[in-house]
Amino acid sequence: MPYLDSIRVFVRTVExxxxxxxxxxLRLTPAVASNRIRExxxxxxxxLFNRTTRKIAPTEVGRLFYDHAKEIIEALDKAEAAVAEYSQTPRGSIKVLSPLGLARRVVAPLVPEFNDLYPDLAIQLRLSDRKVDIFDERVDVAIVLGTPEDSSLKARKIMDCPRVLCAAPVYLDHFGTPxxxxxxxxxxxxxxxxRFPGTxxxxxxxxxxxxxxxxxVRGPYDADEGDVLTEWALAGRGIVNKPFFEVAGHIRSGALVPVLEDTPPPPVALACLYPHRRLLDPKIRLFVDFMIRKCKARVEGMMKGVSTAV
Incomplete structure (x- = not known):
């Protein structure tokens, strides 16, 4: 389907x-993508595009074509999802989004296991602590900490994850324990x-x-990546507020010590989010069901044996 493939490239280029x-x-090289647009x-x-050395933007007729082309691609995706129920071997790709710390510790290790079960499914995992528009980025599933404000997203809760305030012993020796x-x-x-830009x-x-x-609360510096905060805490630079599973190993070893255990941060929900329109796609249901089952077991295993009041 070269023509449809070219339309897909065009739609994603506009977006x-x-x-x-x-x-x-779409897992294409720039040269191949350029050829598809040219064809x-x-x-x-x-x-379709006005091109300069610095940017590319759709022409007026290109914008008109995009409006209709997007409908074609969405209709094709819906049709493929409808007939996928009858296939014994799910195929296609799933674009997954997750925060860095959660993805590294929980989601990423489970992706190969899922792929072993369904080898014809390709998983595109994107890691980001920043807020991402799931629709603009064409994300199929987001595995996140927190509940969505967007009512157009479907949420399936995995579990409540406790949070903890903690610091390195060297920090507490110097500044005292709150x-x-x-x-x-x-x-x-x-x-x-x-903290993210604009906060x-x-x-x-x-x-x-x-x-x-x-x-x-205040501090001498901040970051928009959670693992950087953990590294700073381990270096004795301050108190960090983290999901307990992310620092359980450091607490177990004594590298970090929980503080204010009688007044901890509220738990945060671990959940799968996906657009309502993706409910019909069997491969999305397979992935979500797998992650709900496996993520909970993995998170609980990481926290097992660590004594804390949270």
Whole structure:
């Protein structure tokens, strides 16, 4: 289906803003992707993009063609999903998104196991701690910590994951151990913050005797990647707020010590998210069912044997 393949490249190029990105998303080299666009333009007898040395943008007629081409691709995907029920061997690709720490420790190790069961399915795993638009990026499944605000996404909860505040012994020896949440704000403590560009304020929510309370914690530096915060904590640079399973090994070894165990952060939901339209696709259901079953067992195994009040 060369013509349909060219249309797919065109659609993703418009959505991602470059031929290179559109081709990469479809596992094509820039040269092949460029050829597909050129073949499509030759077939249609029109120019689909305005090209400069710095950017590419659809022409007016290219934008019009995109609106209809997108409907064609979505209809084709839906048709393939409908008949896939009758196939004994699921085929195709699944684009999966997950935060870095969760993906490295939980999701990525399970992908080869899933592929062993369904070798004709290709898994495209994308790791990012930043907020990503699932629809714009054409993500099939996101495995995340937290619940979605977008009602157009379907969520299947895997489990509640406890969170923990912890720091290295060398930090606690130097700055002291906080005895109450207010000490984080008033006691000169250094909190290691996960913060993204554009964030106006930052706070930690802790469970107190009177219910959840926000504390406007501060620190000398922050990062938009969770594992960097863990490395800083291990180096004695501050207190970190992490999902317990991510630091369980460090707590087990004594490299990190839990603090404020009587007022921990609330648990965070581990869940699979996917667009409602993907419910009909058998391969998506297979992947989600597998991950729900396996992720919970893996997370619980990582936390097993570590004593904490959270």
């Amino acid at each position: 991602l803003g470059s031929i290179t990105a559109g081709g990469r998303d 499509l333009e030759n077939r249609l007898g029109i120019r 005895e109450k949440p207010e000490d984080l704000v008033e006691g000169g403590h250094r909190c290691l913050l996960l 106006q304020e930052y706070f930690w929510t802790l469970q107190t005797k009177t219910g959840p309370a926000r504390f406007n």
